[in-house]
Amino acid sequence: MTNRYEKYQKRKLISSYFSVIFSITLVLFILGTLSLFVLNSKRISDKFRENIPMTIFLNKKVSQTEIDNLDKKLGKATYIKNYNFISKDSAATQHKEDLGEDFIQFIGYNPLQDSFDMHLKGDYVASDSIAKIEKELINSKGVKELIYDRELVDLVNNNVTKITKWALIITTVLTFISMLLINSSLRLLIFSSRFTIKTMQMVGATKSFIRRPFIKHSIRLGLIGSFIAIVALIILVFYIDNRFPDLDLNPKENYLPLVAVSAGILILGLIITSISTFFATQRYLNLKSDDLY
Numbered sequence: 325m326t327n328r329y330e331k332y333q334k335r336k337l338i339s340s341y342f343s344v345i346f347s348i349t350l351v352l353f354i355l356g357t358l359s360l361f362v363l364n365s366k367r368i369s370d371k372f373r374e375n376i377p378m379t380i381f382l383n384k385k386v387s388q389t390e391i392d393n394l395d396k397k398l399g400k401a402t403y404i405k406n407y408n409f410i411s412k413d414s415a416a417t418q419h420k421e422d423l424g425e426d427f428i429q430f431i432g433y434n435p436l437q438d439s440f441d442m443h444l445k446g447d448y449v450a451s452d453s454i455a456k457i458e459k460e461l462i463n464s465k466g467v468k469e470l471i472y473d474r475e476l477v478d479l480v481n482n483n484v485t486k487i488t489k490w491a492l493i494i495t496t497v498l499t500f501i502s503m504l505l506i507n508s509s510l511r512l513l514i515f516s517s518r519f520t521i522k523t524m525q526m527v528g529a530t531k532s533f534i535r536r537p538f539i540k541h542s543i544r545l546g547l548i549g550s551f552i553a554i555v556a557l558i559i560l561v562f563y564i565d566n567r568f569p570d571l572d573l574n575p576k577e578n579y580l581p582l583v584a585v586s587a588g589i590l591i592l593g594l595i596i597t598s599i600s601t602f603f604a605t606q607r608y609l610n611l612k613s614d615d616l617y
Contacts, residue, residue, distance in 0.1 A: 344545050348550065348593055350553075352589045352592065353552075355499060355592070356553060357560065360581060363581040365487070371446070373444070373477075374405050374444065374446050378442050378443065379440070379471045380470050386466035391466065394464055403445055405444060406442065406443050410439045410440070412439075415437075415439070444457070458470045511604045521538075521605060538604075539598050542598060546594050546598070550590045550594070554589055558582065
């Protein structure tokens with residue numbers, strides 16, 4: 325009978341350990357994922373902004389000198405990520421390939437214009453910045469107009485701002501929830517040892533002496549949970565980088581955000597488990613023997 329009871333208690337204790345580790349792993353993994361998103365939000369948002377195309381159309385009678393001068397000006401501009409000159413003949417050839425027929429023969433002349441296709445750097449893809457750039461370029465000799473999707477610029481900027489804002493809010497809320505969940509799991513684990521705590525106290529053990537093994541044990545559980553969460557997060561990041569290379573996460577080159585979040589997960593896991601265990605054991609140390617039931 326005693327052996328059965330001991331086996332039952334052992335299974336119950338192991339189940340409690342798994343429950344605590346699972347809780348720590350889950351909440352830290354979710355928290356780490358959101359934190360990593362927040363840290364990479366600028367990189368991701370810049371990637372979307374920099375994919376918005378803009379086209380500078382030149383006058384029909386633009387001279388080669390004016391084209392060369394504008395080319396040099398764009399090359400020196402700090403706000404341009406990349407650009408490319410498209411002659412009207414090249415544009416006509418491309419249209420011919422896309423349409424599958426020679427429209428020039430049909431209308432008798434080439435109605436297209438020389439142009440520069442360009443992409444701005446992410447920091448400059450905003451309505452006020454683009455307005456200044458547009459004013460500057462329009463005043464350049466040989467430039468007729470600057471075309472871009474204004475609604476798309478506003479849509480991207482508004483959505484990026486909203487997503488980043490909500491990600492910060494959710495991360496903050498999850499931090500608080502994770503502390504409560506881990507604290508509850510550890511309190512349940514220590515609840516099963518409440519009689520041991522009181523027995524040690526009754527034979528003269530000090531509170532710090534009683535707390536020490538429980539805190540050390542919870543720290544070990546916190547390390548295990550944090551390590552599993554970090555491994556899962558690293559796997560997720562490399563999977564997303566391979567699956568969606570356009571996001572340009574580059575964890576192999578830009579590893580600092582991942583390292584920072586991993587360190588944060590480890591530290592947070594240790595802090596939460598040690599503090600939760602301290603207060604949980606303190607609660608049972610302050611209870612009277614009759615209250616343990």
